[in-house]
Amino acid sequence: MKESILHNIYLIDNSTGICLIHRRYGSIEFNQDLVSGFLTALKDFSIEFSKGSGELKVIDMQVFYLLLVFKEGVLCTAAADKNDDSKITHKALSDIIDQFHMEYGEVLKTWSGDVRLFHNFESFIDDKLQSGRVAEIPLKIPILKIYEKDFLKMRKQISKKGLVLSEEDLHSVQNQKPAWTSKRLPTQVITQGFLDKDSYSIAHFADGFHTISDIAEEAGKPESEIEVIIDDLDDLGLLKFIEIK
Numbered sequence: 001m002k003e004s005i006l007h008n009i010y011l012i013d014n015s016t017g018i019c020l021i022h023r024r025y026g027s028i029e030f031n032q033d034l035v036s037g038f039l040t041a042l043k044d045f046s047i048e049f050s051k052g053s054g055e056l057k058v059i060d061m062q063v064f065y066l067l068l069v070f071k072e073g074v075l076c077t078a079a080a081d082k083n084d085d086s087k088i089t090h091k092a093l094s095d096i097i098d099q100f101h102m103e104y105g106e107v108l109k110t111w112s113g114d115v116r117l118f119h120n121f122e123s124f125i126d127d128k129l130q131s132g133r134v135a136e137i138p139l140k141i142p143i144l145k146i147y148e149k150d151f152l153k154m155r156k157q158i159s160k161k162g163l164v165l166s167e168e169d170l171h172s173v174q175n176q177k178p179a180w181t182s183k184r185l186p187t188q189v190i191t192q193g194f195l196d197k198d199s200y201s202i203a204h205f206a207d208g209f210h211t212i213s214d215i216a217e218e219a220g221k222p223e224s225e226i227e228v229i230i231d232d233l234d235d236l237g238l239l240k241f242i243e244i245k
Contacts, residue, residue: 005081006089006132007064009125011100011118012075013108020074020118023125025132028064028079056090069093072101073108084135092134096125140241142215142230143208148240150180151208181207185238194236199229206230206239 007026010019059066061079067089068077076093080086100121107117128134143151185203189195195203205215212230216223233239 006078006084006129006135007081008079009093009096009129010075010077011096012077013111014070014073014075015108016113018113018115020115021122021125023122023129025129026079026081056086056093058086067093069097071097072105074100080135086135088135092128096128099124099128139211139244141208141211141244142206142233142239143242144185144203144206144233144239145237146183146185147181147207150178151242154178177207177209181209189236189238195229195232199232202226202229203233203238206233208242 005026007028009023011021013020057068065080065082067080074097076097190200202219205218212226213223216226
């Protein structure tokens with residue numbers, strides 16, 4: 001699974017097209033010269049779209065989103081994972097432009113092109129974006145209640161070591177699950193008509209290590225069908241959701 005993060009952020013000066021500040025937090029790499037040229041090419045598009053009002057424009061780059069905000073003569077853009085919250089990102093990018101303009105608006109009027117003047121602003125961006133994690137949305141993982149006690153015990157043991165169970169851990173754990181995941185729901189849920197045999201089998205993928213999309217992939221079913229099964233389990237009081245970042 002991929003981490004949820006803002007991978008790169010750029011502040012581009014409208015009048016010159018020069019990249020004033022670039023901060024990188026994630027694993028997606030760009031050639032900075034090419035990116036600056038690409039973003040400059042988008043400048044007129046962004047201006048036309050927002051009229052400089054600070055509206056958000058989102059461009060789908062297949063594996064990530066490119067979010068653009070143009071305001072106060074500055075184009076601020078971020079490469080973000082698709083499960084980041086775009087509303088939170090929009091506000092953060094807009095706030096960055098506002099603060100940048102407050103601190104450097106007069107400087108830009110007579111600026112000669114030396115981007116070193118803006119290095120002190122990098123710490124503000126890092127803090128504002130929480131080093132790229134400002135828009136991170138915790139994953140909601142379904143877990144059967146028969147697994148919950150053991151799962152929480154395992155997580156407590158991990159935390160005692162100063163660690164935290166994260167989204168990145170889920171994928172590696174799926175192939176070497178703890179013994180307690182062999183527990184099964186009582187078969188009465190089938191005989192009493194609450195679940196059919198197929199749903200009963202699929203239900204046990206809800207072990208705290210599989211997202212709904214993971215379960216769909218493992219079971220070879222459409223995600224919409226898995227959501228119905230998860231909802232049924234929730235209605236029956238057999239399931240809970242845990243949050244993992």
